[in-house]
Amino acid sequence: MNNNCLVILSLALSAVLAGCSQQNAQFVDDDGVTRLEEKSPASAEDIRTSLTAHFGTPNALVAFGSLPLDFGSITGKVISTENSDTLRVALDQPSAGNLAASAAVLTTTVNDKPVQVIRSVLSFNAASRTLTLQPAANIPASLPDSPIELVGHRLQRGRQLYMQHCMHCHGVTGDGHGPTARYIRNHRFNPLPRDYRRGEFKYKSTKGTITASRSDLAKSIKYGIPGTYMPSFRLLEDAHLSAIVEYVRFLAMRGQFERALLDYFKAVESPSDTTLKALDATFSKDEVPDEQQRQQFVLLEDFFDELKELTGEDKLARAEKLLAEQLAARISEALEDIAGNWTAAEDPQNLVVPTVARVKDSPESRRRGFNLFQGTVTKCTQCHGEGGRGNGFFVTTIQEDPVTKKKNDRPGIFDVWGNEVRPRDLTSGIYRGGRRPLDIFHRLSIGIAPSKMSSFANLKEIERWDIVNYVLSIPIDGAFFDEHGHQYHGGDRSHAHHDHDHDHDKPADKPADKPADKPADKPADKPADKPADKPA
Template identity: 20%
Template sequence: MGGAEGETSEGDGARAARGGRTRVPAWREEPMRLSSWIVWGGLCLALAAPALPAAAQDEEEDASRLAAALNQPQLIRQGKGVYEGYGVGCHGEKGDGNGPAARWLDPKPRDFTRAAFKFRTTPSGTLPTDQDLHRTISRGVFRSSMPAWFLMPESEKVAVIQYIKTFSDRWKDPYEYEPPIFIPDPPDFVGTPESIARGKELYKLMRCYNCHGETGHGDGPSAATLTDDHGRKIRPFDFTSGVLKGGPGLKDIYRTFSTGLDGTPMPSYYDSLPNDEDRWHLVSYIISLRNQGKHKKK
């Protein structure tokens, strides 16, 4: 999962990432090796980006059908092997986000024992769908050490999703599940001057500036006080810096406004902005801030 596997031979570093025992893990002797993992992961993200939309949607739906058709204990056994090969180095043997490489990573790897996931289509505070987890595994998390495992076979993605669920009892509670929020296609008005102006008004009305700053640079008056669900310092996103972690598309940004990012101070605006057009106007304004950042870099 988080942190790419850059080894081509079964040396100490590869065995450590797979959960095997070595005298001294390679990343403790050679911290710079971790950098190559992250660079490799970044390359995966870059290569994956152009192929996301329709094909990814089909793969997510196929993954759900495959999971329903296969034997659950068998899936979990297979998923354990996949997790030990790709995820244990960052997320840890216990799934608590404390793998051997975690000390060097910012943001920290996801703690699966809490079952709180940022990138979902489901309402705030509820569990993600299998398709949500599949999307994150396939395209990674932008601007983080979580690479895009888009070349991983579908059967392995399906299996590791089921194994991830064994780390928390939340998955056994039927009351933790809610249907996904409908994410419509962007209306034609998104990106127009009128929509951007309305989005700017809403940005002020919803006090987004408290965290993200008046100009969207992530430097609001509350920025220095924010923490995640582990009590660790967390920085509000700088909208002028480029692609958001949840993805580059308009629907990705709309999804974040609609669901919030569980485990962080970022709330859902599904109830506070029940008119979906208002959330799209916010998307327009955020895109305008991103474009301003591009022009300044030039």
């Protein structure tokens, strides 16, 4: 498929699946589009039109070749044609599932010249190799031996499975507001279903700001998120699971595209000299200093000079005009940025892979991990608390919003979606991103940026492994160490059960806040034990 090709994948004639898969679904606008419409209906409509052009609707998806999505592609050739709507074809590989509603990219002739046309597939009979297309008027039949490409069956299958298994929580648009989502939020610390539209995911194995990889998303879907309402889908076939992953990526890219356009149109919401001047950054990428951008700079400079002389509606109208004129350039740039990030996520060089094997779990390693956990370099206790119960200082103080960079209006930690989050209670033994040592290593090395958990990639790998050993030991042996180097749970510093050579009976060995053991006084009103009377 051509990288710039827009292929409409119609679902209008596909079978209606049982359950939550109604075919009249619609994508929902971001709240920002609704606000923008109050100020500038024309700009809001520009965003909707661009979204439909590049991503389609739930019932007529668009496969845009510049995005790194596996839409599903099968190549082959036309053997013969009964008419313009019925073909016998030879495919280069067996069809992976139902090809109905995919798009057929065909070659025909118009005025004796070969022309590429796109048709919607109604059905495919593998036994007779007959491909039936949706009827279309005035389209000549395809040429025998001409190439054919069937595009979109994998994305369509992912969409159908998503609507069946995922939509009721995550919503048609992937905004986390499906029909059952409101029942999940029965406690302020219960996380709502993930909103994919930012392209941000908490649990990943990729470096820095690079988004989650396919394998990261597959892991979350397959195994679920322990301690939340996100279940495991281990019973799904691998092909079905990977199809859902691809559709989730599609929804995330669509959401990122929408947000990029919203950022672009911010100047219209408040068309001041300051906000419009910020548009300069839109066209000022040093790595692409081409002639088109230089022309845009000139246009912007002229516009800023003109804007100073305008007020009120005149200023708004002029801002709308400029932004509409430059929209095509912004769309191209946004799609390039989005594609680059998701492509980077699949590059093995961008995966966090430890170069040092896990340190052997030992009391010495755990103690080193404890010291790091409690220390001033990691400051883990500010969120997780000294006992690892998720009750650190930040939970009860007012923090800065990670998006707006302004102080929140109430105490607590809030993620990028605006939800209040509680640092993990490490004493529970429940780790949402996975309980393997490697999973904990990833959390320390990458952080959980959407929830404000920092990355500790600045620590040596051996130090991170020490923290891993300590964290995994907390639910079993406790978060604290006594003066003899033994772990204990909060509120209980007893360690007499340990097999070690120091003397527990020496007063100096007793913790200061625990009195020396002594025999309990015998209750005065309790008679001496005697054999129980034998029943008569």
